Amino acid sequence: MAPVTLRKLVKRYGALEVVHGIDLEVKDREFIALVGPSGCGKSTTLRMIAGLEDVSDGAIEIGGHKVNDLPPRARNISMVFQSYALYPHMTVAENMGFSLKIAGRKPDEIKARVDEAAAILDLGHLLERRPSQLSGGQRQRVAMGRAIVRQPDVFLFDEPLSNLDAKLRTQVRTEIKKLHARMQATMIYVTHDQVEAMTLSDRIVIMRDGYIEQVGTPEEVFQRPATKFVAGFIGSPPMNMDEVIVENGALVFASGIRLPIPPRFAKSLRPGQKVTFGLRPDDIYPSGHGLHAGDPAAVHEIELPVSITEPLGNETLVFIQFNGRDWVSRMLNPRPLASGEKVRMSFDLSRAHLFDIDTGKALEG
Amino acid sequence: MKLKKLSAPALLLLPAFVVLAAVIVLPLLFSFYSSFTPFRLTKPETLWVFVGLRNYVTVLSNAEFWVAFGRTVLLLTVALNAEMLLGLGLALLVNKATHGQRLLRTAMMFPMMFSPVLVGFQFKFLFNDNIGFVNNALQSLGLTDQAIPWLIDGNLALLSIIIAEVWSSTAVFAILILAGLLAMPKDPVEAAHVDGCTPWQTFRYVTWPYLMPFAFIAMTIRSLDVARAYDIVKIMTDGGPAKRTELLWTLVGRTAYADARMGLANAMAYVAILLSIVFTVYFFRKLAAARQQIGAEW
Ligand SMILES: Nc1ncnc2c1ncn2[C@@H]1O[C@H](COP(=O)(O)OP(=O)(O)OP(=O)(O)O)[C@@H](O)[C@H]1O
Ligand SMILES: [Mg+2]
Numbered sequence: 001m002a003p004v005t006l007r008k009l010v011k012r013y014g015a016l017e018v019v020h021g022i023d024l025e026v027k028d029r030e031f032i033a034l035v036g037p038s039g040c041g042k043s044t045t046l047r048m049i050a051g052l053e054d055v056s057d058g059a060i061e062i063g064g065h066k067v068n069d070l071p072p073r074a075r076n077i078s079m080v081f082q083s084y085a086l087y088p089h090m091t092v093a094e095n096m097g098f099s100l101k102i103a104g105r106k107p108d109e110i111k112a113r114v115d116e117a118a119a120i121l122d123l124g125h126l127l128e129r130r131p132s133q134l135s136g137g138q139r140q141r142v143a144m145g146r147a148i149v150r151q152p153d154v155f156l157f158d159e160p161l162s163n164l165d166a167k168l169r170t171q172v173r174t175e176i177k178k179l180h181a182r183m184q185a186t187m188i189y190v191t192h193d194q195v196e197a198m199t200l201s202d203r204i205v206i207m208r209d210g211y212i213e214q215v216g217t218p219e220e221v222f223q224r225p226a227t228k229f230v231a232g233f234i235g236s237p238p239m240n241m242d243e244v245i246v247e248n249g250a251l252v253f254a255s256g257i258r259l260p261i262p263p264r265f266a267k268s269l270r271p272g273q274k275v276t277f278g279l280r281p282d283d284i285y286p287s288g289h290g291l292h293a294g295d296p297a298a299v300h301e302i303e304l305p306v307s308i309t310e311p312l313g314n315e316t317l318v319f320i321q322f323n324g325r326d327w328v329s330r331m332l333n334p335r336p337l338a339s340g341e342k343v344r345m346s347f348d349l350s351r352a353h354l355f356d357i358d359t360g361k362a363l364e365g
Numbered sequence: 366m367k368l369k370k371l372s373a374p375a376l377l378l379l380p381a382f383v384v385l386a387a388v389i390v391l392p393l394l395f396s397f398y399s400s401f402t403p404f405r406l407t408k409p410e411t412l413w414v415f416v417g418l419r420n421y422v423t424v425l426s427n428a429e430f431w432v433a434f435g436r437t438v439l440l441l442t443v444a445l446n447a448e449m450l451l452g453l454g455l456a457l458l459v460n461k462a463t464h465g466q467r468l469l470r471t472a473m474m475f476p477m478m479f480s481p482v483l484v485g486f487q488f489k490f491l492f493n494d495n496i497g498f499v500n501n502a503l504q505s506l507g508l509t510d511q512a513i514p515w516l517i518d519g520n521l522a523l524l525s526i527i528i529a530e531v532w533s534s535t536a537v538f539a540i541l542i543l544a545g546l547l548a549m550p551k552d553p554v555e556a557a558h559v560d561g562c563t564p565w566q567t568f569r570y571v572t573w574p575y576l577m578p579f580a581f582i583a584m585t586i587r588s589l590d591v592a593r594a595y596d597i598v599k600i601m602t603d604g605g606p607a608k609r610t611e612l613l614w615t616l617v618g619r620t621a622y623a624d625a626r627m628g629l630a631n632a633m634a635y636v637a638i639l640l641s642i643v644f645t646v647y648f649f650r651k652l653a654a655a656r657q658q659i660g661a662e663w
Contacts, residue, residue, distance in 0.1 A: 050555075085556040086556075087570075088575070098557075146560070154428075
């Protein structure tokens with residue numbers, strides 16, 4: 001049983017505070033992804049959990065015990081480092097079996113567990129090589145194998161797939177998912193690839209500048225982003241957003257384009273209020289070509305010029321000129337669209353998001 | 366007009382070759398030749414008497430030579446091991462320093478800035494049995510009530526020389542090992558912590574294998590140094606008392622200049638150089654193996 005709890009966790013480097021008192025409860029056997037832009041404090045948080053960085057303030061609990069002052073070796077964790085961190089003087093097999101050797105396990109048991117991990121990660125033919133004789137992706141898999149072999153309570157991953165090519169990345173991603181099902185361990189996974197975060201995790205933690213913006217299931221953070229930042233960060237291509245003013249029953253853009261107030265916000269908006277309006281690419285589409293059938297009562301149509309199109313095979317991204325910018329829309333069943341051509345676009349306003357212009361917080365409808 | 370035939374590069378390199386030949390190759394060949402003659406400085410005509418391997422036979426069957434040889438190896442072994450342990454300790458400590466590391470690194474190198482002759486004089490004074498600082502300190506602290514004859518007792522004299530050597534050259538190890546520590550990637554060490562290693566196990570299994578090549582470089586440099594140890598010994602004891610600190614090169618020096626037996630001395634010198642070569646090859650092998658171990662890319 002190893003839930004991980006962060007309480008008012010703070011990290012300072014000298015006078016510089018980089019993690020500002022974050023709270024987080026990771027349940028036993030949960031898979032949590034930490035995402036956020038570069039430099040937001042993901043690695044720092046992970047390293048504090050591992051015990052590689054001192055905690056400046058607050059507490060970390062693993063399995064209900066405060067571990068602030070315990071060295072890494074007493075926390076029963078495994079970590080996969082972004083830079084592999086393999087032991088250069090040991091073979092692949094020795095690298096993977098090292099923690100067991102230190103723990104005083106018998107050679108047969110070590111070999112059995114190393115072989116098992118090697119089979120999972122397809123490393124069997126590389127066991128006698130040294131790290132310097134491996135490719136980046138192979139090294140990363142060895143690092144992963146080293147973590148698996150330990151069978152810890154908590155797995156910590158710091159961008160473990162960042163050096164793999166797209167195909168291998170998908171493959172190892174699947175392995176991690178299977179691994180989580182099999183190992184019954186708590187996993188905390190740092191990434192800035194949101195596809196990884198969405199596909200792997202039970203819940204996603206979105207960080208920004210040392211604060212947690214939102215914690216939620218992949219579906220929650222996608223469907224109901226708590227802030228403008230989350231809305232822009234989760235989802236690819238990102239949500240289309242722009243400022244509007246509320247004027248007698250309509251949202252008015254700077255260029256004068258008017259959209260009716262989405263029904264669920266009808267009561268909460270005051271005239272003259274400035275808000276940020278957001279709509280995902282899936283919810284704007286050339287009429288009749290949407291990815292999903294919108295709520296007919298909430299669909300609003302506007303004729304807009306096309307900038308360019310990007311066919312992706314099964315779907316097409318259409319960039320349309322809206323309020324002086326290019327807004328992205330996603331459409332199914334591509335039909336040839338020429339640049340400059342005017343197209344009737346459907347805006348599914350039942351799925352619109354509104355954010356407070358000052359705090360960036362999502363407005364409740 | 367033979368010169369005309371030389372190409373421009375050869376012509377330009379010629380002066381360098383001439384100088385090198387004059388100051389290195391010719392003396393070397395000359396000394397090598399003289400090791401096959403009974404050459405004495407006082408009798409120049411002996412230079413032209415060729416005696417074949419007689420000098421080498423004399424050297425190799427000379428007990429005094431072998432004693433000096435053995436003592437040199439002993440000095441080398443003890444001094445190098447002590448220097449390595451101390452240098453490693455120093456480097457690890459300095460590496461831990463959070464403030465003033467530069468200052469410490471510089472201070473660490475001070476002993477290397479003294480000429481060995483000065484180090485010899487300094488330690489000769491420190492270990493003087495009457496007025497020396499060491500005895501003075503020991504007596505003041507009440508650790509002993511007699512004056513210890515540091516440079517007069519045969520065994521203590523060798524120990525004193527070793528201490529002087531270690532003092533002056535531990536920095537070579539400390540600096541090279543520190544360079545290794547500074548160049549060492551941090552994350553294997555962190556991985557070891559996570560893998561369950563205690564600080565000692567981390568050092569033993571991760572840090573030390575990484576530092577080994579650096580230690581072997583220092584070993585190579587220092588073994589050449591100590592194998593030709595001369596100045597410190599010459600000043601502190603001059604091979605005494607009763608030749609109890611006679612090393613290879615003090616013996617060579619004495620044979621050449623005090624006894625004036627140049628031919629014999631040169632033969633000794635060539636045998637002594639073999640010792641250096643053996644040590645160098647040995648440490649280079651170790652270095653290559655250690656580098657391969659850590660997959661070093663340098
Ligand atoms: N040793 C340090 N001293 C001072 N500041 C540091 C130190 N280590 C990290 N930081 C700062 O802390 C902040 C968070 O760094 P961290 O490595 O956690 O970011 P990250 O979210 O992992 O980013 P990335 O996605 O690029 O890996 C950064 O602004 C960084 O500059
Ligand atoms: Mg990072």
